[in-house]
Amino acid sequence: MTLQTAPARPVGSRAADAVVKAIETRIAAGDLPDGAPLPPERDLIETFGVSRTVVREAVATLASRGLVESRPRFRPVVRRPGYDAALAAASGVVGFLLAQSDGVKSLYDIRIFLEAALVRHAAKHARKEDIEALKQALDANEAAIPDSQRFYRTDVAFHAVLYDIPKNPVFPSIHKAFTSWLEPHWVKMERSPERNRVNFLRHSDIYRAIRDRDPDGAEAALNAHLNAAWEYVRGTFDDI
Amino acid sequence: MTLQTAPARPVGSRAADAVVKAIETRIAAGDLPDGAPLPPERDLIETFGVSRTVVREAVATLASRGLVESRPRFRPVVRRPGYDAALAAASGVVGFLLAQSDGVKSLYDIRIFLEAALVRHAAKHARKEDIEALKQALDANEAAIPDSQRFYRTDVAFHAVLYDIPKNPVFPSIHKAFTSWLEPHWVKMERSPERNRVNFLRHSDIYRAIRDRDPDGAEAALNAHLNAAWEYVRGTFDDI
């Protein structure tokens, strides 16, 4: 005699999928608010009438989609995902791709391409507050020239302002993704106050072109800046 | 007396992670070539000395990262991932985000932004072959005006050429991702030969501007095209 409940489920689909969908719906409905812990696995078993195997698989799927965050031995926490989560989900494969030949270069070129468009946009549409924010980031960058670690942070922050200007929530997430993906390849680069000063001057060029409403100049300055940076770090990749 | 093997593993990490990493390495090394089925779960149990629970969790993780493709009841198949896999991994969350207010608009704006930069780039750097390809896509588009279904396909193909021109493998994947994400929201739009003709004329404007090496004109034509399309479909979203 079989003790298992009859499947009564279309073949070619997993039982876990139904659970995933149900939980997704609950999150979307706000039933499980952001930050709340997921019900214990043993409760979900009863709720959905499935085995713990299925529940665990479902939770794993949700985690891979960024809808919940699960650390070992902790209750999974609901995370109403933003655009960063979407890009974070891709980061597994991206890491794989970066390890392959020209992977870093391809992605870096995309970044240059996008950022060139961003500075052009900024030169045309930035508002006074935006230019103000850019100026502040630039000043912080200058102040950090002697301290390479702090310089890197202010460098990233300066570029981040460019992604904020269009006021589209996707852009800041893209920036976060780029920095997190490319950062490991950047930290290997030796840094020095002299290099920092050069980079600061490039930032300064970009800032002035934007302030002066010069799209072509801004684009040229940004391309010069990022391409020079690439030439500078290229040496660390000759093993690829 | 415990029958379980001693963990001997730092707390705060999952046993599955080690298996995932090992299989990833084997895929990267070409040990498991593209298209090959993964070894049966029972073999992996022996290979790694873990339980089937762990193996299954590891395989699920690999599947979510796009490194293997698993259909129910079939052996998972190794897929050496490309940039599409990276974006496909994000699609779960993106679907979630598109359902939220302004999600479609945000993403569509990103597409406009990127594509505007692409046509500008094309106007400046497209080679003769690129412009030739664009012309062919345009002709196919024109021929399909009476058949709305075919028109949609040629429409997508026309835009795809723009993503091919920079010769960066990431761009075509981005295009695929955009179309697959936004397509469901597009098919609801009613189509007619008259609308198709309007869209074809816009494509024609873009093509001519690129051919004539006019970045500003190309950007303007593209913005006009995509913004008009948005206005046209906006009505279908007022429920959001």
Add this chain to the structure above:
DNA sequence: GCCCTATTTTGGTATGACAAAACAAGCAAT
């Protein structure tokens, strides 16, 4: 009220079992 300890939850893993689908091999019929 605060801190330390004992108990209860809860997630991580192991193991064994069974149904259903896929796969492989062998046999029959045209």
Add this chain to the structure above:
DNA sequence: ATTGCTTGTTTTGTCATACCAAAATAGGGC
């Protein structure tokens, strides 16, 4: 000989149970 069917074997999907260790919680002493 090739095609099609039947049957036995793999393999996955799921269920059930059990155990451990870490986390959360309750309880008691100060």
